[in-house]
Amino acid sequence: MATANDDEILEGFLCPICKADLKSASQLTNHFESLHQEDQDVLKSLKDIFGKAKTIILNNDNADLKETFARALKFNYQDYYDEEQVIGVSRSSTDYFKGVRFSRLERYATETNKLLIRLDKLICNMPSDPHQRKIHEQDAVPWLDGSSVNLCPNCAKPFHLTRRQHHCRLCGSILCHDCSVFLDIEVAKTIINPSAPKPVSNPELKLTEKNGLRLCEHCYNLIKLRKQVQETRNTKTELVTAYEEMRSLMEQAKPAVAMYEKMCQSLFDGETTYNMSDVNAMRGRIGKLAEGIDLLSKQIVSFPAEPGTRQARLQNAIRQAAGHYIKEDLLSLRKLPTEAQIEEVRRQRYERAEKQIQMERERMERERQRREGAPGAAPPPALTPAGAQHDDDDDNPLLEQMNIIRGYIKEARQELRFEEVAILEANLKELKKEYKLQKLSSRS
Amino acid sequence: MATNRTGAAQRPNGAPQTKVCQFKLVLLGESAVGKSSLVLRFVKGQFHEYQESTIGAAFLTQAIRFDDTTVKFEIWDTAGQERYHSLAPMYYRGAQSAIVVYDITNQDTFGRAKNWVKELQRQASPSIVIALAGNKSDLAAKRMVEFEEAQAYADENGLLFMETSAKTAMNVNDIFLAIANKLPKSEAGAAGAAGGGRRLADGEQPRPSQCCK
Numbered sequence: 001m002a003t004a005n006d007d008e009i010l011e012g013f014l015c016p017i018c019k020a021d022l023k024s025a026s027q028l029t030n031h032f033e034s035l036h037q038e039d040q041d042v043l044k045s046l047k048d049i050f051g052k053a054k055t056i057i058l059n060n061d062n063a064d065l066k067e068t069f070a071r072a073l074k075f076n077y078q079d080y081y082d083e084e085q086v087i088g089v090s091r092s093s094t095d096y097f098k099g100v101r102f103s104r105l106e107r108y109a110t111e112t113n114k115l116l117i118r119l120d121k122l123i124c125n126m127p128s129d130p131h132q133r134k135i136h137e138q139d140a141v142p143w144l145d146g147s148s149v150n151l152c153p154n155c156a157k158p159f160h161l162t163r164r165q166h167h168c169r170l171c172g173s174i175l176c177h178d179c180s181v182f183l184d185i186e187v188a189k190t191i192i193n194p195s196a197p198k199p200v201s202n203p204e205l206k207l208t209e210k211n212g213l214r215l216c217e218h219c220y221n222l223i224k225l226r227k228q229v230q231e232t233r234n235t236k237t238e239l240v241t242a243y244e245e246m247r248s249l250m251e252q253a254k255p256a257v258a259m260y261e262k263m264c265q266s267l268f269d270g271e272t273t274y275n276m277s278d279v280n281a282m283r284g285r286i287g288k289l290a291e292g293i294d295l296l297s298k299q300i301v302s303f304p305a306e307p308g309t310r311q312a313r314l315q316n317a318i319r320q321a322a323g324h325y326i327k328e329d330l331l332s333l334r335k336l337p338t339e340a341q342i343e344e345v346r347r348q349r350y351e352r353a354e355k356q357i358q359m360e361r362e363r364m365e366r367e368r369q370r371r372e373g374a375p376g377a378a379p380p381p382a383l384t385p386a387g388a389q390h391d392d393d394d395d396n397p398l399l400e401q402m403n404i405i406r407g408y409i410k411e412a413r414q415e416l417r418f419e420e421v422a423i424l425e426a427n428l429k430e431l432k433k434e435y436k437l438q439k440l441s442s443r444s
Numbered sequence: 445m446a447t448n449r450t451g452a453a454q455r456p457n458g459a460p461q462t463k464v465c466q467f468k469l470v471l472l473g474e475s476a477v478g479k480s481s482l483v484l485r486f487v488k489g490q491f492h493e494y495q496e497s498t499i500g501a502a503f504l505t506q507a508i509r510f511d512d513t514t515v516k517f518e519i520w521d522t523a524g525q526e527r528y529h530s531l532a533p534m535y536y537r538g539a540q541s542a543i544v545v546y547d548i549t550n551q552d553t554f555g556r557a558k559n560w561v562k563e564l565q566r567q568a569s570p571s572i573v574i575a576l577a578g579n580k581s582d583l584a585a586k587r588m589v590e591f592e593e594a595q596a597y598a599d600e601n602g603l604l605f606m607e608t609s610a611k612t613a614m615n616v617n618d619i620f621l622a623i624a625n626k627l628p629k630s631e632a633g634a635a636g637a638a639g640g641g642r643r644l645a646d647g648e649q650p651r652p653s654q655c656c657k
Contacts, residue, residue, distance in 0.1 A: 009487075013500035016520060016535050025500065025531055032534050 112222045115170050119223070120192050122169060122213065123185065130209075143167040146174045154179040154216070168216035170223075181220040182212030191227050194234060239303055239311075243318060246296040253289040253330060259418050260286060264334045266422075270345035273425040274418065279336055281416055290330040297322030398435045402428060465629050466516045469620075470536045472560045473545035474553040475524030478579040481610035482545060483521045486620055491611055498523040501535055508624060515624040536564060541573040541623045546594075548578045548607060549586040554594065561601060573626045575604035575619055582609040 012021040013028040017036045022028040121140040127133045146165045151158055154175050159165050163176050215223070236244075260282045263274045301319040305312040337345070405428045412420040471479040480502060481495050487506045502521040507514055520535040522528065536542055542564055546557035557576065564574055576598045578589060591607060598605030604622050608615040 009484075010503040011498060011500065013531075014503050014520075016501075016537070019503060021500075025528065028500065028531065028534070 108222065108225075112226050115219055115222055116192070116226065118170050119188055119213075123188050123192055126185070137169055141169060141172045143172045144174050149174050152176040152179055166214055168219055169213045170215055170219040173216055175216050179217065180214045181217055182208065183215050183220060183223065184212050186211075187227075188213060188223075191223065191230070194230055239300060239315070242296050242300050242303075246293055246300070246318075246322060249289050249292045249296070250325065253286060253293070256282065256286050256289065257329060257333070260333060262422075263418060264336065267337055267342060268345065270342070270349040272346070273422050275413075276336070276339065276342065278413060278418060278421065282418060283333065283336070285416060286330055286333065290326045293322050293326055293330075396435075398431055398438065402431045402435070405431065463513045463629065464516060465513055465627070466518065467541055467624075467627055468520065468539040469517045469541045469543065469623065470520045470522060470532075470539040471543045471545060472522055472532060472536065472557075472564070473524055473577075474547070474550075474556040475526075477524065477545045477547040477550070477553050478610050479524060479543075479545045480521050482543070482577065482579060482608060482616060483519055485610045485613055485616045487519070489613075491613075497525065500528065500531065506620075508621065510621075510624055510629075513629050515627070515629070517620065517624075532563075533567060536568045536572075538569065539572060540569070540627055541575070542568065543575045543577050543619065543623070544603075545577045545579050546589065547580050548589045548594075549580055549583050551588045554578075554589045558597065561603065565601070573604070573623055574601075575606070575623050577615075577619055578605075578607040580609060580611075581607040581614060582612050 010019060010021070013023055013025060014021055015028060015031055015036070017032070020031070022031050118141050122137060125136075127136055144167065146159075146167075149159070149165065152163070152175055153173065155178065157163060157176060157178075159176065163178075165174050166177055166180055167174060168180070260279070263279045263282060266273050267276070267279060297319045300322075301315045303315060305315055405424050409421055409424045409428070412418070412424060471483060473479050475497065478495075480498050481491060483502070483504055484490050484492070484495070487504045498521060500523055504519045504521065505516060506519060507516040520539070522532055522535050544557045544560045544564070546553040548554075561574060561576070564572060576594065578591070578594050594607075595605055597603075604619065604626065606615045606619045606622070608619055610616060
């Protein structure tokens with residue numbers, strides 16, 4: 001007889017796999033999940049896959065195989081292809097990269113900076129006398145003691161009477177003449193002080209002890225590298241300059257267009273603030289700006305760039321943007337009214353004004369008659385300024401002022417400052433009105 | 445005729461031709477419907493009027509002789525109390541058969557049984573053999589669940605169905621026998637039983653990783 005069913009009935013929080021009693025529900029769940037869950041499922045599914053593969057291989061069942069592939073493919077494309085994949089767990093390695101990069105850069109940067117400080121010391125107040133200069137150089141950078149050095153550390157050739165020991169002026173190390181490189185003192189000055197005037201490079205000029213600093217190759221390379229970095233940082237490429245120029249033209253075009261719109265509107269309204277010629281001049285100016293922008297963008301796109309690179313794409317984009325800007329903003333200007341139209345508008349306006357004046361006069365007339373009809377009414381006050389007594393005189397301050405303003409308008413017009421013109425014209429109009437009133441009151 | 449000699453051939457030493465099939469069976473159902481009593485009656489032939497409530501789960505084995513095969517049941521009698529519900533999946537996972545028990549004098553337990561059946565159909569092995577047992581048939585006077593209703597439900601869901609009584613031993617052996625009868629007793633079935641894991645149907649092949657194509 002078996003033991004289990006006779007003697008004992010296991011009861012409690014039993015693990016279904018190993019039948020251990022775990023004492024509590026939570027312990028059982030933990031135990032089961034940590035120890036049995038995975039291996040059970042994974043093992044089983046692996047077994048199934050391998051079992052299937054085995055039968056397929058052993059039976060060489062092509063049909064089955066094909067079907068499996070077909071199913072796999074179908075599901076690749078139909079079920080999953082459209083689904084956007086969510087980015088899974090990701091980790092940023094930027095900090096690590098920065099750390100590695102920083103330490104590498106640091107190695108060069110500190111060394112280069114040290115050399116630059118020494119270079120600064122050397123270049124500043126360098127005595128022209130060779131002897132004095134040597135003392136100055138050794139003061140800035142201590143030279144290595146060469147008494148025990150028999151071979152050039154760089155080329156391993158022995159030093160003797162004709163191959164003399166030399167010292168790198170920046171690190172003080174020993175080298176022979178063949179291994180040393182000269183740095184132009186003028187160039188060195190620009191490295192120390194980037195704003196210093198650029199020396200005219202003269203490649204024929206042989207650099208010697210006199211006009212150059214003797215350096216070892218290592219120091220020279222570091223300094224040269226720094227100089228290149230400086231140059232690329234400070235110089236603008238042709239493309240950038242052209243682009244900046246183009247932008248500045250666009251900036252200029254913006255207020256010009258706004259002004260033109262205003263002038264056009266004023267013409268259409270029949271105002272006399274601006275002349276036809278003014279507006280035409282403004283139009284010409286905008287046209288010139290557009291031309292300039294077009295030219296620059298053409299220049300930009302014609303800069304050599306490998307097709308398909310980012311630079312080529314950028315150049316094309318600038319050209320397109322410029323073309324679009326010109327088409328949309330500069331060439332879509334409002335058509336000017338013809339002279340006849342302007343005349344018509346002005347005439348209408350004039351008539352309207354005349355009519356108004358007429359009505360005003362009639363009203364005044366009626367009022368006067370009424371007042372006359374009513375005895376005792378005070379006569380209309382005739383307050384005339386003293387200056388109005390001798391009107392038409394040239395020394396009337398109003399006339400004088402008007403003349404001055406006319407002069408200003410002329411000037412402003414010549415310089416295409418149309419905003420000023422508008423203000424001055426308004427001013428002039430007010431003066432004219434004042435003058436007319438004065439005249440009227442003096443006559444009556 | 446298949447004979448049921450309780451615990452007759454635990455080891456097939458005496459009968460060299462006898463095949464041994466091992467099956468995992470799990471009992472599910474509301475608390476106090478008589479799961480433990482049913483098992484106790486089947487395994488030991490005993491009945492306790494005041495059977496204590498099961499804690500966690502109980503494990504028993506019983507073998508029955510079945511023509512030339514010996515079917516060994518590993519029976520997991522789970523606790524019916526609601527607080528142990530979360531443990532149930534552990535036990536019915538990989539089970540080849542399940543008996544869902546309800547109390548014929550209590551309509552609620554029948555509803556709960558239906559829920560168990562549903563859960564098994566969804567989460568257990570697709571080839572699981574499920575039997576529905578309406579227990580306490582000796583209390584037919586207080587019956588609240590009609591036989592026909594349960595039978596109809598069982599037919600609808602492809603379940604084995606019997607009304608049992610652990611007290612009178614009515615249909616107890618029969619229901620286990622019926623399950624043994626329905627289980628596959630081929631080598632493959634036995635192997636599957638030994639593996640104890642979930643059988644993956646063809647339709648649910650593990651999908652290949654879509655990460656790198």
